[in-house]
Amino acid sequence: MTTHLKPADAAQALEAVRWAISEETPLELVGHGTKRTLGRPFQATHTLDVSDLSGLKFYEPAELVLSAQAATPLAELEALLDENRQQFAFEPPDFGPLLGGEAGKQTIGGVVSCNLAGPRRVKAGAARDHFLGCKAVSGRGEAFKAGGRVVKNVTGYDLPKLLAGSYGTLALLTEVTLKVLPAPENTRTVLIRGLDDATAIRVMALALQSPYEVAAAAHIPAALAGGVGVEELGSGVAATAIRLEGFGPSIEYRAGKFRDLFRGFGSVEFLELEPSLAFWAAVRDVKPFVANPERLVWRLSVPPADGARVAADIASRLPAEAYFDWGGGLIWLAVDPTVERAGQDVIREAVGLGGGHATLIRAPDTVRASADVFHPQAATLAALSARVKESQDPKRIFNPGRMYAGV
Structure with a gap:
């Protein structure tokens, strides 16, 4: 008892x-x-x-x-x-x-x-x-x-x-x-639409390596954009987002610099304070995967440059969808619940090539009892x-x- x-x-x-x-x-x-x-x-x-x-x-x-x-x-x-x-x-x-x-x-x-x-x-x-x-x-x-x-x-x-x-x-x-x-006094999000995963990670790397102080960088593929729940973001079009925080004049200056920096990747748009806050809260709380509770959810930590490769490798072998945070270094992955042992063998093989690790965040007790929830230790x-x-x-x-x- x-x-x-x-x-x-x-x-x-x-x-x-x-x-x-x-x-x-x-x-x-x-x-x-x-x-x-x-x-x-x-x-x-x-x-x-x-x-x-x-x-x-x-x-x-x-x-x-x-x-x-x-x-x-x-x-x-x-x-x-x-x-x-x-x-x-x-x-x-x-x-x-x-x-x-x-x-x-x-x-x-x-x-x-x-x-x-x-x-x-x-x-x-x-x-x-x-x-x-x-x-x-x-x-x-x-x-x-x-x-x-x-x-x-x-x-x-x-x-x-x-x-x-x-x-x-x-x-x-x-x-x-x-x-x-x-x-921060204010928050604004630089947005580029329609990029594929690999190009989006290149854009995020440019932003994070720039001298213009980025507070977050994420990429939502087209299939998941509607699940973010931000009207200004829309649905059906991929969104690559760079968050700027600080005082108004500083944000304006940096936003202009990013408009110039990203000119070759497509048109640059901006989310103002309220939609920016809603967008980053959704990214933070994994909102794109909340609506389908039967799907298994993994958190993958990889070198940012490997993010697109890892996600593509897994998607080619499993029914899965992913979005990217931390400039591509964090992959949130949702997998079909029928996949054997939550797909851990495929997932850990994919992340292991770059020295990353994978944690099973959401799954029924039966799955978590049979799969390795945390990455196996040496x-x-x-x-x-x-x-x-x-x-x-x-x-x-x-x-x-x-x-x-x-x-």
Whole structure:
């Protein structure tokens, strides 16, 4: 029988973990459950529901730092930041609708634990790069603090960097401290229509290598353009988009430079503030694949120059559709649900040629149980992961097997 444990505060969470260690019984760590289907399915005797560990601890706008309990809804924190014209610059995506849930329900601890980032990652980095410090409970039943309020205070072994992206397999986060940054005054999107994937990636590379400060670069093929849900974008025509952020005169200057730079690729158009915000939110949250929940969704990380080749290779062998973010370095791929083992052999062969990796983001439990959700690790890396797990969670209490068997 599964037991639902719901601590009211960090002290009770510590007690629950110590009890699980004494019983040598695993725990499934859950905040609001929006990312429960990310990772491998696993059997845990007990659920540790930390949704009551919610609330702002401190926010110092002048110091660009914020700390909150791990189960604080991200939407609450973003609303507070918006009042002060600040933001989480890594632009955390909301996978709620993609994974069959509601939008706006995810927690800040879940975002950090999964190391999620949106289109601005090419400029600002991932969640890990903004994660300054934390309070947590280890798999040894110890409450600990790591990191600090500013980057220069982090000395020795940087545990927050280790915990970001560990999917709750190494420790229970109870409080997180993150760097915040000023929000841009304005946003505008440079748009070129009708490019094929390879040409679009060339255009995005030109933009990202230019001196004109690009905040994001994405390409939506014609078949998926209508799924973005932005009226100004239209449907049935491919769209290559370059995001510009900052002060009005700076954006105007850079937009003019890009009009000249892209003149040989076709007519250049612009999306103004509101449609720009809607477009990049759709790219961030994988909106083109939300409407068909039966399709399996992969996230592929590849060298940007390989993006078009990888997508074409996969599409030639599997019924699949893709769009590109991070200048071609991130491929969102939707695959027909009838494909055996989610098409992982074809997909991993294609990404492996360039040293990339692939993660299965959306699939039924049966598929995630038979396929490798995360990219298989080399023997040396797998051994290192096992040693880290042993050092942090020797009794295999936290989310056992969620990322890899035995970890």
